[in-house]
Amino acid sequence: MKQPSSSGSQDALNFIIPPKEEMNSKRKQIYSREFQALLDDLEEEDRLEEVDQATEKKRRLSFNQVKALEKNFELENKLDPERKVRLAEELGLQTRQVAIWFQNRRARWKTKQLEKEYVVLKSKYDALELDYDKLEQEKQDLTAELMELKAKYKEEKSESSSQSVKEDSSKFSQQIKDHGFCENDDDSNGIVKEERNGNAQLLISSSSSLQMNGYCSSSDSSNHHWFLPLDTSTILGNMYQPQLVKVEEQCVFTPEEPYNFLSVDQAPTLQWYFTGL
DNA sequence: TTGTGTTTTATTGCCTCC
């Protein structure tokens, strides 16, 4: 900073604005001690402010400096030492200032990038949310439709099942009487034997709606044979209530080989069992 | 003019790399 020269013009200035020392001595003669202390405090504040102004203050870079820095940043957003020194010389800045400017510029760039990424992700998220809502609605509609169909099906089955059971039972009994076994034109191995806890299990599948799952007890001293009929509709409705049906006719199966002639090599596919589930 | 929010410049502390 240029210092004012002590020349004739300085004398003239001193005449208009007397030096501080002179003013102080004059004031001390005029003001009270308390008021003087107050003035001294204010003066001290002014002095500190002047010192502050004298020190290096934060300055904004000029338009041209920023323009040049921006241009360099576009080329390469990181500085190598050589470029830093060269830029500082060209722009009349300290190397540290150039480095700091690049540092801050990178931070701003990163923030902008994050904002852009956020916008893209947000739009993707919104689109997905829309799709999800649509699918959810579709799922609800389909579920409702399925429930409706199931209820309808259950209703129809329960109406026909009691009648069907009676008819099929008598038909079955007649077949046993006539042929000794249940005729089955379905070649899907409708009759299967199993040993379970000493009981012979008969799994009989007919082409009718009735399926019968029966346990024929060989230890039964009477000639009564117990079958456990299982109606498909009761499975579907999760209302399976096993009920033994007493077959009054004489058992055609001897205790020794009650079902051998019914045995098959191939296990049933059980497809009929799961149909409708 | 002033209070307030935003932007820019600079500092600090920590971390990584050579």
Add this chain to the structure above:
DNA sequence: GGAGGCAATAAAACACAA
């Protein structure tokens, strides 16, 4: 261990409404 980068933050400069 020094140089350089980054995140967080301070502080000055600036913009703007009331």
